[in-house]
Amino acid sequence: MRQVKLGLWGPVVSEVCFGSLAISPLQGRVTEEEGASVLEYALEQGVNWIDTAEIYDNYAQLAAATKAYPEVQIISKAYSVTALEMRQSLEKARTALNRETLDFFLLHEQESALTLKGHSEAWEELRRAKEKGIVRWIGISTHAVAGVRAGALQPGLDVIHPILNYQGLGIIDGNLQEMLEAISFAAEIGVGIYAMKIFGGGHLTHDPGKAVDFVRSVQGVQAMALGMSSREEVDYNLLLLSGKDIPPTLRDKVRHRERKLYVADWCQGCGRCLEACPQGALHLRGNLVAVDPEACILCGYCGRVCPHFCLKIV
Numbered sequence: 001m002r003q004v005k006l007g008l009w010g011p012v013v014s015e016v017c018f019g020s021l022a023i024s025p026l027q028g029r030v031t032e033e034e035g036a037s038v039l040e041y042a043l044e045q046g047v048n049w050i051d052t053a054e055i056y057d058n059y060a061q062l063a064a065a066t067k068a069y070p071e072v073q074i075i076s077k078a079y080s081v082t083a084l085e086m087r088q089s090l091e092k093a094r095t096a097l098n099r100e101t102l103d104f105f106l107l108h109e110q111e112s113a114l115t116l117k118g119h120s121e122a123w124e125e126l127r128r129a130k131e132k133g134i135v136r137w138i139g140i141s142t143h144a145v146a147g148v149r150a151g152a153l154q155p156g157l158d159v160i161h162p163i164l165n166y167q168g169l170g171i172i173d174g175n176l177q178e179m180l181e182a183i184s185f186a187a188e189i190g191v192g193i194y195a196m197k198i199f200g201g202g203h204l205t206h207d208p209g210k211a212v213d214f215v216r217s218v219q220g221v222q223a224m225a226l227g228m229s230s231r232e233e234v235d236y237n238l239l240l241l242s243g244k245d246i247p248p249t250l251r252d253k254v255r256h257r258e259r260k261l262y263v264a265d266w267c268q269g270c271g272r273c274l275e276a277c278p279q280g281a282l283h284l285r286g287n288l289v290a291v292d293p294e295a296c297i298l299c300g301y302c303g304r305v306c307p308h309f310c311l312k313i314v
Ligand code: SF4
Pocket: 261, 276, 277, 278, 279, 280, 281, 282, 291, 295, 296, 297, 298, 299, 300, 301, 302, 303
């Protein structure tokens, strides 16, 4: 597995980061045990860091799966606004992941300088935690061009996790060219960058080689998080990245697992999920929510706000 250095001063990690949203209860694609077994399989193959978040609700799953791999690094994130909320989020992660020191901790979904300003207390607490040795590397995740630019200028920031794919799908405030310019700006400062949604939430899986080659071609992006929920997907992705031939049976198995957002027919039409969708992919049709499959990137964020558990990625 190719090893990369995250930015100018970041750690060395595998080019692939295991995106654990795909095995988490938030997406609910697999059981906790199945998910842990897929993760362990990926770690055996040389993936040596894992992306998670407080809202994925899977710290216990990761703690169990990484017991035999204490060297594997875990990157988590939270929406904390105040210093107290950040302290609580860090404590929760340390306790539930059973780690004295957290490898990485990010502010989740930061859209702009304004959003970061609103989270400044939490950010300062994160910096203090870094100084105290509670966390090694800090940063933000973002679906926005302005988020990347603002993150790059954030004092003490080590890493940015932006959305990036060759069609610019999922960027909430601009186009692909603008995102590339923002990434270049951050990279010049020396920030480490690992991309998310390189397959555009499933929309670009018809040409996965192109998706990988594109991300690799972007100067300043060192790594990518790939969501995997089966051993076949692990094999498929690792073969893809190594440039080796993918057996047709494996290709068919993985390609046939096309996903979509399922809306249960007991939806009450309350509209809460519409506000939670960063892509504007949901709208009300009568008393039921409808999904625009072209706009949906299968992030699963809408599911967590539905009081009736109507939304699920299947
Ligand atoms: S509809 Fe839900 S899963 Fe799709 S992009 Fe919006 S929040 Fe994400």
